Structures are given as C-alpha cells and as structure tokens.
Amino acid sequence: MEDVVAAAAARRPGHPALITPESALTWADLDAKVDAAARRIVMLARPGERVAIVLGNSVDFAVTYFGTLRAGRVAVPLNPGYTADELEHVVTDCRAAVVVAEPAVRARLQSSTPPCVPPDLGTATGDLPEVAADEVAVLLYTSGTSGRPKGAMLTHAALAANHEQLDAIEPPVVGPDDVVLLAMPLFHAYGLNTGLGTVAHHAATGVLIDRFDAAASLSVIAERAVTVTIGVPGMYSAWSRQPDVGKAFSSLRTAVCGAAPLDRAESARFGAATGKTILIGYGLTETAPVLTTTAVSDRSKAGSIGRPLPGVSLRLRSAGGDVLWEDGTASADEDLAELDLSIEDTAGTDPGEIVVRGANLFAGYWPDGAGGPDADGWWPTGDIAYADADGDLHLVDRIGELILVNGFNVYPAEIERVLTAHPGVAEAAVVGVPDQASGQRPHAYVVSALDPAPTPAELQVFCAARLARFKLPSVELVRELPHSAIGKVRKGDLSS
Known part of the structure; x- marks a missing residue:
C-alpha cells in the first residue's frame, strides 16, 4: 500500500x-520524522496492535498518526478533552498497546491503562513492515445504540478510496498547490481524512490550528493565504460575523462544510460577507x-x-425495505430498469433511509466486524433523506435519537446514565434541540429526587466531570416526564 507521506516527499520534498505558529515543515522534513516515529512504534506495539493517540492538532499528532500507519499498527485517535472515564473506556475497549499523550492527558489515565x-518518540532502529491495503489503519470511535462509543474499523484502502473518489470531481475540490486550513479536530474522521489525509494525498500544504477562534483564525487565513477551508456550520457562522471577513478570505478558492447541516440563512450570510460559495x-x-x-x-x-x-452507490430505502431511489454505479446483477427510478420521471421522492456502497466503507465495528456492510456491500446509514427533481439529496432526519453536535455523535443514553x-435525580430524558452554532445540542429534562431539587447549574457541573465538553446538556427541571403505556418516555412529547 502506498505510504502517502513518503509519496508526497518523493514528489515535492521541499x-x-x-505550518504551525511555531514551525514549518517540508514534506522531506515530515517524512523523516514519520520514519523515526514508525521505527519507534514497532518497538512499542506488535503488528496490528492499537496505538491510542490523545493529542491536539499539532505536528506531533501528524507524525504519530502517519508513523503508526507506516509501522503497520492501528491508530486510535482520541479526543484530548475526554474525561478519565471516557478515556478508560476507549483505551480498554480497543486494548491499546500504548498511549501517546501529553503530560496533562497522561495524568487523567488510570493506573490500569x-x-x-510522550509524543516525542525519540529514535529507534526497528524494521518497518510491508503494509497491505486491506489491513485496518485506524479505529475511529463513534457512539452506538448502547450509548458508549464503538470503534469503526477503516482500512488503508478505505481511506485512500475516499481521496480517489474526490479526485474524480471536476473541477477539483483540493489540489497540490492549495493551502488548506486544518482547524477541524484531527481525532474526527472529517479532520483526519478529509483534512490531514487530503493534504498528504495531494502533497499540498496544511495550516494547523489547535483551538478554533473566529478572529484569530481569520488572521491566520489572511497571513498564510489559505485557499481551502474545511469546517463545520458554527465556524462559517462565526467567520461571517467578523469585520473584514471578505478581505481575510480574498485568497480563498474553496470553502467546504460538513459534519452537520448548514442553515440556509447562515450560508447566505457567509456568501454576502465574502462573495464565496460554500460546498x-x-x-x-x-x-x-x-x-x-454539492461539488458534483x-x-x-x-x-x-x-x-x-x-464510485459511491446510494439508495433511499423505505422502512419496508423498498428502494425508492438510486444513484451511483449498480452491480452487474441488478436491473435498474425494473426499479423505475429515473430522475426525469419524478418531481422528487418520498423520504427514505440512505443506504450506501463503495470502496470507502468501513470493515465493521471493532473487534469482530459486526454491523458492517452486508454481503452485497450495502450499509444503512441511519439517516433519512429525499431526492428532489434534479436528483439532489436533502437530509430530513436521523433514525433513532442520535444527536449531532458539530458533526460529533452524542447519544442521549450516555448523558441520561450520567444524570441519573x-x-x-430521579429520572432524565435527553433530546437534541436546534443550535445555530453547532447544528444541534443536547437538552436534558430532569425530574428531581430531592426537595429542594438540585439546580441546573449543579447538574451541569456534575456532568462536566464525567462527559466531554461537546456532550454537556442544557438542563431543565420538570415535575414529570410523559410515559407510554409500557413505561417508556415519550420523547416526542417533550419540548424545550
């Protein structure tokens, strides 16, 4: 399997x-650091073992991540903001052989880990293996139905496939001469592969920002003549409200937004302020x-x-399993003519679950591959959408209760478990509510078990010691929660 950093260094060594506020590395510089890290990692973990990486957006993260892949080990990027309990769960679940972290994070790790x-892995002389495309490259933890995060297994081939699929778009979204803002957290798939991975794939230039601040990041964008921003709705909303945003974005060629729905009014505000269109x-x-x-x-x-x-096939499927609409390349044994799904014959489809197939799909959840694509390669996303008369898709909702906060999965069961x-607290129910900055935020309805009841502020402090910051709910005290005949909370009857 091609090593993207080695390939970038071979093509464009200088x-x-x-680029960070403190330093700038060429591809030759980065390749040398990645090689040294890889040779150290092979001494710390056996082939296929997991290396937990708990670092912010930094050169250290990139070196450790790419070094882990080059060493034929499995990278497990984790949020440095995780609490001790959250860190312990994931590190234990993936059975990490080693954790790479700064001292502040190491202090939160329990003795059983x-x-x-430290991220400065030093030097070593371990031999590097040949890495196969079908080997797992990274475990990315995402919330599941249990309310606890579970690891999605992405192979080297799946990571590379997404870049090849994006490369097929004309005009290209990112190219080798672009300067890409890397402000999205690198422990998230969006920041990791769409951001850092894309920069390496094209041997382009990445500008690292560890903590997003609208005004400070605009200064960096202007100073470094950034041509591509990869962000979430809250970032574009914050930028559009800054003075001189148009001037700061004068070098911008491509603005990409993902991970959460972008409000139409916010998109229009950004366009009016900058003259740029968001993809x-x-x-x-x-x-x-x-x-x-929307680039295609x-x-x-x-x-x-x-x-x-x-290269991605996509279907909209009804609750009964019927195919409502399809776009993409079908397999040879499927006759789409029988499905009567042509775009020209419809003014739009009924909403259905998005089901997908492609070389970029994961290999199932850690450790046994459960929950992955079926025997024909199709995987249900849990998202509901419809296709308009032009064949463009529109998200409607999610199946289940998952809350998306700036693209990060937040499952109500986890927050409810902490609150109760x-x-x-006698009982708690958590739902997602709209939020202009993050798309959604968790909101908790709490029934008190004491008189006087704990205050919302007290409960938020309690949660803050046990949950990552993006999972923290707003809290509303209520006398009772609505229940069904069998005792389940009717969350549809709740309103903030």
Missing part, C-alpha cells in the same frame, strides 16, 4: 507540508467519511447535500 509515552458535504465516520457533495451537483443550491461521489447517577 514543498511546505505543515497501558504504557503512556456542502455529507458523510459518516464509517465511510471515511465523505459520501455526497449544483454548488449553490441551498439546503442540498448534493449527490454521491463518483446524581443522587438528586
């Missing part, structure tokens, strides 16, 4: 690879991550998530 080493993408951790984009349809259509990437552990 070209800037990664594996060895923890909308849709995808999931399990698909490495991009599935659709109408780039200016508000509310649309576009069409599938070249408080001695003053």
Whole structure:
C-alpha cells in the first residue's frame, strides 16, 4: 500500500507540508520524522496492535498518526478533552498497546491503562513492515445504540478510496498547490481524512490550528493565504460575523462544510460577507467519511447535500425495505430498469433511509466486524433523506435519537446514565434541540429526587466531570416526564 507521506516527499520534498505558529515543515522534513516515529512504534506495539493517540492538532499528532500507519499498527485517535472515564473506556475497549499523550492527558489515565509515552518518540532502529491495503489503519470511535462509543474499523484502502473518489470531481475540490486550513479536530474522521489525509494525498500544504477562534483564525487565513477551508456550520457562522471577513478570505478558492447541516440563512450570510460559495458535504465516520457533495451537483443550491461521489452507490430505502431511489454505479446483477427510478420521471421522492456502497466503507465495528456492510456491500446509514427533481439529496432526519453536535455523535443514553447517577435525580430524558452554532445540542429534562431539587447549574457541573465538553446538556427541571403505556418516555412529547 502506498505510504502517502513518503509519496508526497518523493514528489515535492521541499514543498511546505505543515505550518504551525511555531514551525514549518517540508514534506522531506515530515517524512523523516514519520520514519523515526514508525521505527519507534514497532518497538512499542506488535503488528496490528492499537496505538491510542490523545493529542491536539499539532505536528506531533501528524507524525504519530502517519508513523503508526507506516509501522503497520492501528491508530486510535482520541479526543484530548475526554474525561478519565471516557478515556478508560476507549483505551480498554480497543486494548491499546500504548498511549501517546501529553503530560496533562497522561495524568487523567488510570493506573490500569497501558504504557503512556510522550509524543516525542525519540529514535529507534526497528524494521518497518510491508503494509497491505486491506489491513485496518485506524479505529475511529463513534457512539452506538448502547450509548458508549464503538470503534469503526477503516482500512488503508478505505481511506485512500475516499481521496480517489474526490479526485474524480471536476473541477477539483483540493489540489497540490492549495493551502488548506486544518482547524477541524484531527481525532474526527472529517479532520483526519478529509483534512490531514487530503493534504498528504495531494502533497499540498496544511495550516494547523489547535483551538478554533473566529478572529484569530481569520488572521491566520489572511497571513498564510489559505485557499481551502474545511469546517463545520458554527465556524462559517462565526467567520461571517467578523469585520473584514471578505478581505481575510480574498485568497480563498474553496470553502467546504460538513459534519452537520448548514442553515440556509447562515450560508447566505457567509456568501454576502465574502462573495464565496460554500460546498456542502455529507458523510459518516464509517465511510471515511465523505459520501455526497454539492461539488458534483449544483454548488449553490441551498439546503442540498448534493449527490454521491463518483464510485459511491446510494439508495433511499423505505422502512419496508423498498428502494425508492438510486444513484451511483449498480452491480452487474441488478436491473435498474425494473426499479423505475429515473430522475426525469419524478418531481422528487418520498423520504427514505440512505443506504450506501463503495470502496470507502468501513470493515465493521471493532473487534469482530459486526454491523458492517452486508454481503452485497450495502450499509444503512441511519439517516433519512429525499431526492428532489434534479436528483439532489436533502437530509430530513436521523433514525433513532442520535444527536449531532458539530458533526460529533452524542447519544442521549450516555448523558441520561450520567444524570441519573446524581443522587438528586430521579429520572432524565435527553433530546437534541436546534443550535445555530453547532447544528444541534443536547437538552436534558430532569425530574428531581430531592426537595429542594438540585439546580441546573449543579447538574451541569456534575456532568462536566464525567462527559466531554461537546456532550454537556442544557438542563431543565420538570415535575414529570410523559410515559407510554409500557413505561417508556415519550420523547416526542417533550419540548424545550
């Protein structure tokens, strides 16, 4: 399997690879650091073992991540903002052989966890293996129906396939001469593969920002003449409200937004402030991550998530299993004429679940591959959408209760479990509510077990010690929760 950093260094050794406020590395520089890290990692973990990476957006993260892949080990990028409980769950679940983290994070790791080493891995002389395309490259943890995160297994081939699918778009979204803002967290599939992975794939230049601040990042964009931004709705909303945003974005060629729906009014505000059109993408951790984009349809259509990437097949399926609509390449044994699904024959489809197939799909969930694509390669996303008369897709809702906060999966059961552990809480129900900055946010309805009841502020402090910041709910105290005849909370009857 081609090593993307080695290939970039061979093509453009002196070209800037990664830029931070403190340093700038060429592709030759980065390749040398990745090689040293890989040779150290083979001494710390056996082939196929997991290396947990708990680092922010930094050169250290990139070196450790690419070094882990070069060493033939499995990278497990984790949120540095995780609490001790969250870290313990994931590190234990993936059976990590080693954890790479800064001292502040190492202090939160419990004594039962594996060895923890600093990101400066030093030098070693371990031999590097040949890495096969079908080997698992990365475990990315995403919430499941249990409320606990579970690891999606992405192979080297799946990561590479998503870049090849994006390369087939004309005009290209990203090219080798672009300067790409890497402000999305690198522990997330969007920041990791669409951001950092794309920069390496094209041997382009990435500008790393560890913590997003609208004004500070605009200064960086202007100073570094950034040509591509990869962000979420809250970032574009914040930028559009900054003075001189148009001037700061004068070098911008492509603005990409994903991970959560972008409000039409916010898209229009950004366009009016900058004169730039935002490309909308849709995808999931399990698909490495991009599935659709407006770059292959109408780039200016508000509310649309576009069409599938070249090489991605997509169906809308009814609750009964009927195919309502299909776009993409069908397999040879399927006769689409019998499905009567042509775009020209419809003014739009009924909403259906998005079901996909492509080389970018994951290999199932850790450790046994459960929940992956079926025998024919199709995988249900859990998202509901419809296709308009032009064949452009529009998201409607999610099946189930998953909440998307800036693209991060937040499952209500996890927050409810934390809240009901408080001695003053008798019952709790968490739902997603709209939020202008993040798309959605969790909101908790709480029934008190004490008199006087704990205050919302007290409960938020309690949650903050047990949940990552993006999972923290707003809290509303109520007398009772609505229940069905069998005792289940009727969340559809709740309103904030």
